[in-house]
Amino acid sequence: MIPYMERTRIVIAEDHELIRQAVSALLSAEPNLLVVGEAADGLAAVAMARDLVPDVVLMDLSMPEMDGVQATREIKKRRREVKVLILTVAHDERRVAEALRAGADGYALKKAGRDQLVRAITDVCAGRLCLWDGIDQDLVRRYMTEGCDARRLSNLTDRERQVLKLIAEGNKNKDVADKLGISAKTVETHRARIMQKLDVHSGVDLTRVAHREGLVEQG
Secondary structure, three states: OOOHHHOEEEEEEOOOHHHHHHHHHHHHOOOOEEEEEEEOOHHHHHHHHHHHOOOEEEEEOOOOOOOHHHHHHHHHHHOOOOEEEEEEOOOOHHHHHHHHHOOOOEEEEOOOOHHHHHHHHHHHHOOOOEEOOOOOHHHHHHHHHHHHHHHHHOOOOHHHHHHHHHHHOOOOHHHHHHHHOOOHHHHHHHHHHHHHHHOOOOHHHHHHHHHHOOOOOOO
16 A cells, blocks of 8 residues: 555545545545545635645535635635645636636546546646646636736726726826826826736727726726
């Protein structure tokens, strides 16, 4: 038998007991894998990752107490070395993108066979990002880019956010200046800095980011 410390240690986080038990039985049949914990909710997954320090957490996205995205974020804050492999259903690209932004090391589909799942675990343990077919990866990347917009938006000053909001609402530079009691030249300076911080190159792109990130109320 492979020694305890040489086996890949796994925590399974899944709120459906039958699925959790099935995955546990599947992986326990592998001589180089060891299931050290099973969590029925996100809070338990975070606690097990902290206390047991597994090599990998297999993380369901929809769980009570704390969902898989938030649990992934909390695990990565406390135990950066613990890998998180998302187990998901097909056509859940937005949630997968959220989990990857939270620090997940990859994803595998719940319908995957044993060999595919074992290979996914091996990949993330080796430091490789695991992205399986069955999910629209272009759509995942697009959702992840939207997340980048949100992070860049957080770098704006309060005044820059005011300027961006007014521009996105269709105001010209002079109108923005009049509303904020500043000069049109100052508005132009703010506009240039906003575009640089958001890495956009046109007024259309500015408006798109502002609307997409909820800075402007939808009419």
